[in-house]
Structures are given as C-alpha cells and as structure tokens.
Amino acid sequence: MIVAQRKPFEEIIAKIEPYQKVIVAGCETCVAECHAGGKKEVEIMASQLRIAFSRKMAPIEITECCIERQCEPEMIEKCAEHVMAQEAVLSIACGIGVQQMAERFPNIPIFPGLNTTFMGTHAKPTQWEERCAGCGNCVLDLTAGICPIARCSKSLLNGPCGGTDDGKCEVSDDIPCAWAEIIERMTKRGKRDQLRQIIPCKEWNTARDGGTRRLIHEEAAP
Amino acid sequence: MKHIIVYRCQQCGGRQKLFKENWVREFVLTCSGQLEPIHILRAFEDGEFGVCVVHCEANACRTLTGCQSAIRQVKYARQLLGEVSIHPERVKTICFQPGCDLHAELNLFLEHLKHLDAHGSESTPDVSERKKT
Numbered sequence: 001m002i003v004a005q006r007k008p009f010e011e012i013i014a015k016i017e018p019y020q021k022v023i024v025a026g027c028e029t030c031v032a033e034c035h036a037g038g039k040k041e042v043e044i045m046a047s048q049l050r051i052a053f054s055r056k057m058a059p060i061e062i063t064e065c066c067i068e069r070q071c072e073p074e075m076i077e078k079c080a081e082h083v084m085a086q087e088a089v090l091s092i093a094c095g096i097g098v099q100q101m102a103e104r105f106p107n108i109p110i111f112p113g114l115n116t117t118f119m120g121t122h123a124k125p126t127q128w129e130e131r132c133a134g135c136g137n138c139v140l141d142l143t144a145g146i147c148p149i150a151r152c153s154k155s156l157l158n159g160p161c162g163g164t165d166d167g168k169c170e171v172s173d174d175i176p177c178a179w180a181e182i183i184e185r186m187t188k189r190g191k192r193d194q195l196r197q198i199i200p201c202k203e204w205n206t207a208r209d210g211g212t213r214r215l216i217h218e219e220a221a222p
Numbered sequence: 223m224k225h226i227i228v229y230r231c232q233q234c235g236g237r238q239k240l241f242k243e244n245w246v247r248e249f250v251l252t253c254s255g256q257l258e259p260i261h262i263l264r265a266f267e268d269g270e271f272g273v274c275v276v277h278c279e280a281n282a283c284r285t286l287t288g289c290q291s292a293i294r295q296v297k298y299a300r301q302l303l304g305e306v307s308i309h310p311e312r313v314k315t316i317c318f319q320p321g322c323d324l325h326a327e328l329n330l331f332l333e334h335l336k337h338l339d340a341h342g343s344e345s346t347p348d349v350s351e352r353k354k355t
C-alpha cells in the first residue's frame with residue numbers, strides 16, 4: 001500500500017485560510033489503512049478545522065467527502081457535483097489522488113493534506129515500513145523475498161556491506177540489515193550457497209531516473 | 223449553556239445515568255474502548271466545556287483492552303486539541319475503582335475548567351455548522 005502521513009496542522013491551516021468553502025476529501029484505500037486519510041481522518045481533520053476557524057472567528061464552511069479510490073477518475077466523479085460547489089479542496093489522499101483531483105477539477109485549487117511517504121506494509125500494530133522502491137525490475141526471487149533496493153540503506157544488490165553489526169544497519173540500530181535477513185532466510189531454506197552468485201548490475205532505466213514512467217495495456221481498451 | 227460531556231463505561235457505575243446536574247451530558251458506553259477521538263473533538267466543536275472519560279481499571283475491563291484503548295484515544299485527542307489551541311486538560315480520564323466518588327471527581331474537574339477559563343489563554347469555541355455529504 002501507499003503510506004502517507006499528515007502534514008503539520010499549521011501548514012494546512014495557512015493554505016486554506018483564504019477560502020470560505022472548503023471540502024476535505026479522503027480516500028478509503030491505502031491512506032485509510034495507514035490511518036492518514038480515511039473516513040475517520042476526514043472527520044477528525046474537518047472537526048479540527050471547524051474548531052480552529054471558529055476560534056479565529058473566521059467564516060468558513062467545511063464539508064466532508066470520502067472517495068473509495070481517489071486515484072480512479074470514475075470514483076471521483078461520484079462526488080464531482082459536490083466538489084465543484086467548493087472554493088478549494090483539501091485532499092487527504094496520496095499524491096496520486098491529489099493529482100487526479102487536480103486533473104478533474106482544474107479550476108479549483110487542490111491542497112495536499114498529507115505527505116506521501118513510501119510503498120510499504122503494516123509491519124507492527126503501530127508501525128508501517130517501506131517494502132518496495134518501484135524500481136521496475138524485480139529481483140525478489142534472488143533475495144528470498146526481501147527487497148535489497150528498498151530495505152538496504154545502500155540498496156546493495158550484493159551484500160551485506162561492512163556496516164552490518166549483529167543484524168543491524170550502521171545507519172541506525174532501529175534498522176535491520178536487509179542482507180542479514182536475506183542470508184538468514186536463505187540459510188533456513190538451505191539455499192545459502194545461491195548467494196555466492198553475484199547479482200549483476202540492474203537496468204536502472206526502468207526506475208524513476210528515466211523520467212515519468214508509463215504502462216500501456218492494449219488489451220484493456222474498451 | 224456549556225456542558226461537561228461524560229463518556230462512561232457501563233461497568234463503572236451501571237447502565238443508568240448517574241448525573242442529574244444540568245451542566246453534565248452523560249453517554250453510557252458498553253465499553254470505554256468504543257470511544258474515538260472524533261467524539262471528543264465534536265464536543266468542543268459544539269462549544270462544550272470539557273470532556274470526561276470514565277473507564278475501568280486495567281484488570282477489570284471486560285473486553286480486556288477497552289480501557290487501554292480509551293486511554294490511547296484520549297491521549298491522541300489531547301494532541302489534536304493542542305493543535306487547535308484547546309488546553310489538553312479540558313479532557314479528563316477517571317479510572318473507576320470501588321468506592322470512587324464520580325460526582326466529587328466531576329465537581330473537581332468543573333472547578334479546574336473554570337480555573338482554565340479564568341487564567342488560560344484559550345476558551346471553548348463557538349458552535350459551528352457541521353455538514354457532511
């Protein structure tokens with residue numbers, strides 16, 4: 001899922017202050033799972049904004065909506081009429097949702113309420129961790145299902161480096177060494193010898209460095 | 223008139239309403255773990271005086287973790303209120319124990335809220351319109 005976290009409240013307030021009709025638009029998918037932009041968070045954000053602006057005696061009308069997937073144009077359409085009646089939108093979806101809203105409503109200012117952080121998983125009850133860097137050339141079969149690009153601080157394809165210490169990364173004791181985990185898992189599988197094969201340099205032209213990526217599925221044409 | 227909103231677990235004094243005072247609005251919950259931050263925020267959105275959450279002791283909670291959840295939700299709500307310049311002490315938790323005098327506790331809380339009103343830089347907000355699609 002895409003993991004995001006809320007922007008500082010003062011930053012949000014400063015951005016929407018000039019407007020008198022604002023809608024808080026959430027997304028019921030990834031950002032709801034990471035407790036950043038789902039229905040509950042929309043209610044909390046809207047409530048906080050109402051309290052903050054009523055204390056400033058500023059006349060503002062805050063409304064709420066939550067879209068099932070804000071990255072899907074068809075789903076945005078369900079609340080289009082309501083959004084078009086607003087002066088501004090505070091989108092608490094990921095960056096994709098914010099851009100999709102901006103594309104659908106080009107004349108309405110859309111403000112992001114979240115900082116989109118990474119693609120990750122719910123690792124512990126209160127913790128989300130990065131799992132995929134979207135490099136476009138997956139090597140997980142070679143590394144026991146642990147991504148060295150996203151989870152090794154140096155994105156090493158052949159590790160570990162000299163900075164590993166008792167299974168931890170030299171960057172921080174909180175960060176497990178991805179390569180120590182890869183070796184441990186391969187050892188448990190009895191496949192540790194496979195790690196003696198050098199993984200060749202990746203083709204990075206599939207990664208972000210090549211500019212905006214596109215994917216075309218001709219068979220998906222209506 | 224401003225009220226103190228009381229969210230009380232039914233295990234802490236029974237299912238019937240305990241408070242007859244006109245400055246109290248009481249909500250009896252089947253478990254304090256049902257409480258969510260939005261319930262606390264909406265009280266202040268409606269211009270109320272303060273919120274009091276009455277929960278069981280940790281080893282007496284019939285849903286095992288309900289009271290711990292309530293404490294976590296109150297902590298989060300206090301943080302959210304701080305962001306809109308409402309004093310976090312306007313939300314109080316009471317851990318209900320045998321012999322606990324809830325009326326006395328609530329009166330103390332009322333006095334504390336009056337003190338905050340008199341000496342604090344903040345005050346409770348006006349009622350604002352709530353709209354939802």
